Amino acid sequence: MKKLFPTSTTGSLPKPSWIAEPEKLWSPWKLQGTELNYGKLDALRVSIQEQQNAGIDIIGDGEQTRQHFVTTFIEHLDGVDFKKREIVKIRDRYEASVPTVVGPVSRPSSIFVEDARFLRQQTDQPIKWALPGPMTMVDTLYDAHYKSREKLAWEFAKILNQEAKELEAAGVDIIQFDEPAFNVFFDEVNEWGIACLEKAIEGLKCETAVHICYGYGIKANNDWKKSLGSEWRQYEEVFPKLQQSNIDIVSLECQNSRVPVELIELLRGKKVMVGVIDVATDTIETPEDVAATIREALKYVDADKLYPCTNCGMAPLSREVARGKLNALSAGAEIVRQELSATCTF
Template sequence: MPSLPPLPTSIVGSLPQPEWLVDHEKLAGQFPPRVRAREIWRVAPEQLAGAQDDATLLAIRSQEDAGLDIVTDGEIRRESYSNHFATALDGIDIDHPGSVLNRSGKSIPVPRVVGPVNRPRPIQADDVRFLRAHTDRTVKITVPGPFTMAQQSQDDHYGDDRELALAYADVVRAEIADLFAAGADIVQIDEPWLQARPEVARRYGAEAVTRAVEGAPGPVHLHLCFGYAAMVSERPEGYSFLPELADTPVDTVAVETAQSHLDPAQLRPLRGKGIALGVLDLSTPEVETPQVVADRIRRALDDVDVERLVLTSDCGLKYLPRESAAGKMRSLAEAAAVVRAELR
């Protein structure tokens, strides 16, 4: 892994996809899709892979131009953070989807589990290779976590929600190994439903995360969030599932603090882990000044291990205008430089 400065900067995962690639009105109508949503792509199927490569290059350059230290592929090839991976597995019927209730209590179509969940091949290894080939910075790739995928599917095979989550953990574990082998420096698993379904998560969420991450050949971050700001406008002031992650083998826990105004004292149970601190408010396209972002960073310095602190956005930037996302990333990089100087 390339050397990183103190307080390295990154985004959590997603960046806005160009209008020439994705129909944003159709994308917003899916919010975000759990099964396939091929209709959002503006490019013909036979030209789509090349167009996604071009847009991914733009995403990489935008992060480099902003001055970020850890670069992702922006999740440009994905219709959502989870369906790109979840619908590529065996044992899943996406042509006859099931349904679950989302955070808002609305029934949404989801993959239906009809047999043993298996991974027929590495799913995102080529994405990592492309990313690694086009930047010399530290690279991070994201994959949906096992608990979240289990909650976003209808089980018509296992008959036990814990067993389903552990089956997803096994495929995530195998994917993580292949992602590091393909050149990833950091792998992030996205687990927003640990927060959305804390009662269920307390029964086996930490177990599923541990099974997916244990023995990983590199550092694994776990992103715990309240959902996209475009979809979930109201943020609670605290996490319902956070101390439970202290004994899991994840290296770093990514949390949101900007829009939620999270009390940093809630992070103290995780003092043994790295914290990726979300300090960009994505509920508005307005670009915060570096001074505002720096103040959000300073609030947490007494409650985290500063030597293991990473500075990030809140949840993904996918639903923001591209110019807003670029401006927010620049403010993040400039704020990090300010706080680094203060800590010398």
Template structure:
């Protein structure tokens, strides 16, 4: 029998201090060559162990083997020049120095497949693997070749589909596409954003998810959130399209966000990863706070389709805080699980 309210994380967990600078997003590696490969595998083992000890049901690699959730994937593709950098505005929120698309983008070899195989060997639990979504990928680049955001997104969707099929073959149970850009570029989401996502999941038999969040708890994101007013209704734009799409699971930011819970009615029928852990705060939630967020979500999501989760990745947090939050997520889910089981009985 499938477990009710299976818990998972949105993606990243803090890296150990011997691998990269703690509490820093996208910090450079401290190891090199063979020791880096070994160090990443050790960190992956630790991330898995932390999730297991906290009682997380659907585990991931904690993104230990990648420096950045988008560019680490792009680094392995041809057609992108990492020496030729330009400053661009990311998601209309902050400036970043990004690589340039100088030719046709292609994938010469698998990017994360070996890492996924390594994780698969370590556990019998369901595993989830995160990939960047096509729209978020194009928003993290300067393009002088295609000169069209849509054309480049379709090319990336093709490449992501190749990677996803190999991850599925490596034993990944859920492939998640990270699309924070879905909360910003509403016309594009409508015109081709969801369509390119459909292309990325074409032919997959494993479960698929899209993670649409308001971002890590970094200053650029928290400042932006302050401008969104008392109600964050951005999800309203993408939800009707996603509800009709083939994506199985939609991952959302709920706890301490200003997202009106009733918006989830627009994706009724889909499985929903309900973010019940705030990644922008060092305060560790109590199990009861987690339970309360889940109870609210249950008004709009059927119990067999609700997956308690974190709002976003936890890479910038101190390790002990992330550990505490994982434990709270498990304990809060268990409270609601018991309530649901008792009401059935």
């Protein structure tokens, strides 16, 4: 019998303090060489155990072997110069020093596949692996070669498809593409962003997901949210076309956000990873908080298609807070499971 409301994290979890500075994005590694390689795998083991202890159903890697959800992937590509940096505005809201695309981009070898194979060996549960989406990759670089966001995105989509096929072969059950840029560049999303995403999943037999959120709980994102008014309706711009796409699952933010929950209706027929854990606060949700968000979402998504998860990654949080939130996620899903099992047969 398939479990109702399978839970998962969106992506990152806090790293142990012995491998990187805690509660910090872009934190440099504290180890080097062989020690770092072993340290990453040890951190991955810890991350798996934290999820399993909390009762999480779909296990992720917690992004323990990478510094950043976008940049670590790009670091392994040819055609990008990390020493040649330019200041660009990322997601149209904050400036950052980024590497430059100086020539044709290509993937000389697998990037995350060995780590995914290691994750697969550690658990019999379903596993999920996150990759950066093509548009979000483009938005994190200065392009001095293609000089076209769309052309560069198509090249990245081909590269991502190569990696995704190898991740699938390594035993990954769900491949998720992180596309926070989908919440900003609506015209581009509908003109070519979703098409590029479909290129990235071409030929895959495993389940595929796209994650679209309002970002980590960092100042630049929090300030942006304050400017969005009393209702956040960004999803309304992209959900209709995503509903028609070949993506299996759409991952979105709900808990403590100003997203009108009825926008989920625009995805009717898709599986939906509903963010029921707020990652922008240290306040730990109660199981009842989580259950209440799930109940509200159930008005707009069928029960067998609802996957409770976190709003976004939890890398900037303390391990204690993240652990509490994972426990609440699992317990809240179980509350609604029990409620439905008392009235329905699945």
